[in-house]
Amino acid sequence: MAHHSEEQEIAVLPPDKEKIKKLWTVAGILGALTAVEFLIAFTMHHGAAKTTIFVIMTIIKAGYIVGEFMHLKYEVKVLFWSIMVPIAFIAWMLVAFLYEGFQLSDINFINF
Amino acid sequence: MAHATATTAPGQDVWNGGASPMGASYGKLMMWFFLLSDAFTFSGLLVTYGFVRSAHPSFTGLADAFTFSHAYWPIPEKVFEAVPFFHGFSAPLVFVGIMTFILIMSSVTMVLAVEAGHRMDRKAVEKWMLWTILGGITFLSCQAWEWTHFIVGTDTPTAFKDFVNGAWVTKTVTGANLHVNQYGPQDFADFFFFITGFHGFHVFSGVLLNFLIYYNTVTGVYQRRGHYEMVEKVGLYWHFVDLVWVFVFTFFYLV
Numbered sequence: 001m002a003h004h005s006e007e008q009e010i011a012v013l014p015p016d017k018e019k020i021k022k023l024w025t026v027a028g029i030l031g032a033l034t035a036v037e038f039l040i041a042f043t044m045h046h047g048a049a050k051t052t053i054f055v056i057m058t059i060i061k062a063g064y065i066v067g068e069f070m071h072l073k074y075e076v077k078v079l080f081w082s083i084m085v086p087i088a089f090i091a092w093m094l095v096a097f098l099y100e101g102f103q104l105s106d107i108n109f110i111n112f
Numbered sequence: 113m114a115h116a117t118a119t120t121a122p123g124q125d126v127w128n129g130g131a132s133p134m135g136a137s138y139g140k141l142m143m144w145f146f147l148l149s150d151a152f153t154f155s156g157l158l159v160t161y162g163f164v165r166s167a168h169p170s171f172t173g174l175a176d177a178f179t180f181s182h183a184y185w186p187i188p189e190k191v192f193e194a195v196p197f198f199h200g201f202s203a204p205l206v207f208v209g210i211m212t213f214i215l216i217m218s219s220v221t222m223v224l225a226v227e228a229g230h231r232m233d234r235k236a237v238e239k240w241m242l243w244t245i246l247g248g249i250t251f252l253s254c255q256a257w258e259w260t261h262f263i264v265g266t267d268t269p270t271a272f273k274d275f276v277n278g279a280w281v282t283k284t285v286t287g288a289n290l291h292v293n294q295y296g297p298q299d300f301a302d303f304f305f306f307i308t309g310f311h312g313f314h315v316f317s318g319v320l321l322n323f324l325i326y327y328n329t330v331t332g333v334y335q336r337r338g339h340y341e342m343v344e345k346v347g348l349y350w351h352f353v354d355l356v357w358v359f360v361f362t363f364f365y366l367v
Contacts, residue, residue, distance in 0.1 A: 010335060013231035020227060027220040034212055034361075041189065041205060041366050046175075051367050058362040062355055069223050069351045076135035083148055090155040097159045101166030 026068045033061050143345045147352045150314075154356050157310060158363055161303045168297055180270040186296035188365050194261050208365050211254045212357065215315075218247025219354040222322075226347045229340025234329060237343060241326040244350065248319040255312050262304065263287050270294040304364070311360055314353045321346045 037057055044050045067073035072080055126133045134141055168185040171178055178190050189204035196207070221243040228236035265287025272294075274283050285294040293301035325346050334340045 010232045010338070012233045015231065015233075015236075016227065020224065023220060023223050023227070027216060030216050031213065034209070034216070037362070037366060038205065038209055046170075046187070054362050054366050058358060061358050065219070065351055065355045065358065069219055069354075070348055076133070079134040079136060079141070079144065082134070083144055086148060087151075090152065090159075093155060094159050094162065097163040098166055101163040104167035105169060 023068070026064050030061055030064055033057055137341060139345055140341065140348070143348050147348060150352065151356075154310070154359070157303075157307050158359060161307060161363065164299050164303070168299075180295050182272055182297055184296070186300055188367075191262075191295045192258070192365060196257055200267070205365055207254065207258065208361065211251055211258075212361050214247055214251050214254065215354050215357050218244050218251070219351055221247060222347050222350045226340075226344050229334070229343040232335070232340070234332070234335055237329050237334075237340060238326065241322060241329060241343075245319060245322050245326060248315055248322060248350075252312065252315055252319065255308065255315075259305075259308075262301075263289060265294050307360060307364060311353070311356055314356065318346075318350050318353050321349060 037054060040050065040053060044053075072083060136144075165185050169183065171184045171187055175187060175190075178187055180186060180190075192208055193202045193204040194207065195201065195203045221240045225237050225240035225244060228240060265285075269284040269286040271282050271284050273280050285292045288294055288301035288304075290302060290305065292298070295301065325343055328334060328342065329340075334342060
């Protein structure tokens with residue numbers, strides 16, 4: 001590889017304080033939500049309510065990671081929806097398989 | 113590399129060429145679609161976990177009275193309660209919580225590296241990439257410890273009834289692998305190895321990619337190229353790995 005004896009001077013811009021502050025805020029929110037999940041894990045009884053809370057909090061966390069860290073919120077709308085719409089298939093897969101699973105547990109063939 | 117949002121001359125369709133309709137470079141776009149397909153793979157694993165788990169009976173008694181048995185699915189917090197250097201001390205989910213925190217932190221340092229790249233700040237990219245790599249290696253080390261603990265098992269073995277050659281026999285089992293599982297139904301151990309293993313392998317390849325980016329930054333490749341878009345692309349992958357862990361944490365360890 002040819003060695004460049006003179007590397008062009010490229011201007012380094014100063015840190016964008018506002019943006020960095022926002023990133024740390026998002027990190028704080030993610031940490032706090034995880035801490036709350038932890039708290040709920042030991043204070044609530046297992047059941048549908050607990051699971052629902054966990055699912056909602058996980059979706060919020062996922063929204064922050066994908067929207068802010070992965071910057072999807074600020075991308076062009078076509079790109080945003082190209083990623084979001086196929087997720088509907090995952091939602092359907094989840095519903096279908098869980099329904100099937102609970103039906104199987106009613107039959108209870110596993111413990112004959 | 114700043115990509116302007118798609119703009120065309122009046123009357124020109126944005127999809128006719130010459131413009132970037134999605135406002136992103138080819139490489140970045142393909143990374144997004146790869147991650148989408150990867151999301152389907154992980155969903156396949158996690159949904160199958162949900163399917164098999166919901167097909168098993170769950171433990172109905174009080175949490176304090178819980179014991180390992182093949183008759184029902186185990187409560188995860190009763191399985192994952194060990195912390196390094198605190199042998200015999202029950203600290204449910206504490207170690208997994210620490211691992212989650214490590215991965216979130218390494219996601220933050222990654223996004224700070226991306227931000228530094230936008231500013232052409234080579235020194236800052238180097239610094240934040242190093243922190244990200246450190247976070248990834250720490251996470252992998254934690255996982256190695258957790259796997260070891262899971263495979264070796266608890267101090268007291270679990271007695272299981274097994275149907276062999278037409279007669280019921282009692283077997284004592286310590287630890288878990290793909291053939292035996294002291295914590296509950298065999299599927300539970302299998303899913304543990306497959307789901308956390310598949311995620312761990314993603315983290316491992318992420319660390320390798322991060323190191324490649326760090327190396328190219330140090331040798332000035334991106335400086336000469338005039339942009340740090342590679343940091344952004346690998347950053348997307350790294351955040352995705354963090355995203356998957358958020359789901360694994362909830363659906364494997366918490367619920």
